[in-house]
Amino acid sequence: MTGIGDWVDAAVVATVAVAAQALEREASVLAGGEVGAPFDAPFGAYVPLSSSDSAVQFGIVAEFSDCEGLARILLGMGDGEPFESEGDVADAVGEIANMVAGAIKTRMNAEVPDIVLGLPLCVRGTIQAQGVEQVVTELGLGAMRMHVVVLRSSTHAAKVRSRPAL
Amino acid sequence: MKVLVVDDSKVMRLIVMRTLRQAGFACDVTEAVDGKQALEVIRTAPPDLVLSDWNMPEMTGIELLETLRAEGSPVKVGFVTTEGTAQMRTRATAAGALFLIAKPFTAEHFKAALGSVF
Numbered sequence: 001m002t003g004i005g006d007w008v009d010a011a012v013v014a015t016v017a018v019a020a021q022a023l024e025r026e027a028s029v030l031a032g033g034e035v036g037a038p039f040d041a042p043f044g045a046y047v048p049l050s051s052s053d054s055a056v057q058f059g060i061v062a063e064f065s066d067c068e069g070l071a072r073i074l075l076g077m078g079d080g081e082p083f084e085s086e087g088d089v090a091d092a093v094g095e096i097a098n099m100v101a102g103a104i105k106t107r108m109n110a111e112v113p114d115i116v117l118g119l120p121l122c123v124r125g126t127i128q129a130q131g132v133e134q135v136v137t138e139l140g141l142g143a144m145r146m147h148v149v150v151l152r153s154s155t156h157a158a159k160v161r162s163r164p165a166l
Numbered sequence: 167m168k169v170l171v172v173d174d175s176k177v178m179r180l181i182v183m184r185t186l187r188q189a190g191f192a193c194d195v196t197e198a199v200d201g202k203q204a205l206e207v208i209r210t211a212p213p214d215l216v217l218s219d220w221n222m223p224e225m226t227g228i229e230l231l232e233t234l235r236a237e238g239s240p241v242k243v244g245f246v247t248t249e250g251t252a253q254m255r256t257r258a259t260a261a262g263a264l265f266l267i268a269k270p271f272t273a274e275h276f277k278a279a280l281g282s283v284f
Contacts (some may be wrong), residue, residue, distance in 0.1 A: 016280075022270030075177060076184065091177040098221075099269045102248025109251050117173070117221055117249060123226075 032137035038141035039136040045094040047101035050120035059149035066079040094120030170219040172204040188273035201225025220247035
């Protein structure tokens with residue numbers, strides 16, 4: 001049985017690795033790591049990692065301008081170069097979250113061999129996570145800031161919540 | 167060479183096409199947003215190579231490959247995916263995939279994986 005700390009450690013290491021490989025930027029931890037600490041970051045993407053061990057949601061969220069910055073780097077765009085639509089920013093942040101989720105799966109594979117990744121879900125606004133553990137870690141990429149969010153509940157608890165009302 | 171790039175992310179399709187160019191592979195590229203659309207494209211006009219994501223809505227990449235092989239299609243397929251566990255590589259190879267490139271990737275990864283195909 002894993003704890004949320006295992007997932008947070010894997011998420012932070014995986015995010016730093018993806019930042020180095022896909023974005024060619026050095027990411028560093030600025031703050032965070034406290035269970036349940038509040039955060040305010042209005043845009044980002046979450047990817048579910050389901051297994052017999054637990055139900056985890058991994059997210060990368062940030063100010064929209066920082067999400068645009070991440071997307072420009074991923075797409076090789078110039079500073080200030082406009083996007084065709086907000087959807088392109090969401091798509092890019094979703095792909096970054098997706099790559100990190102894949103790296104988390106690889107890192108956690110020895111302990112939890114049956115992890116199944118879901119598809120990225122892009123969000124605007126802060127999600128209200130209830131009945132789950134939540135840890136938020138703030139990372140810096142140059143002038144940009146982003147939050148690595150890990151939400152975790154036991155698989156048993158997740159099944160109970162999804163039971164249809166009688 | 168005709169290449170079909172299959173990914174539900176427009177951004178990732180663009181990055182795959184850019185990486186093909188960076189790796190020095192000259193090709194005519196068409197796109198599909200999931201396995202189901204890719205299957206229709208392949209049945210109509212088979213490409214020389216399919217570069218497919220694994221995890222997609224409607225039809226996953228591995229379902230696409232298994233369907234193609236069940237229909238007797240010999241089209242060459244490689245995966246470009248976020249997941250690179252040993253189990254997935256084994257499953258991909260068993261289904262007939264040529265390679266599995268894990269995201270994030272570089273032009274060097276493409277050269278190494280696709281060099282024998284082009």
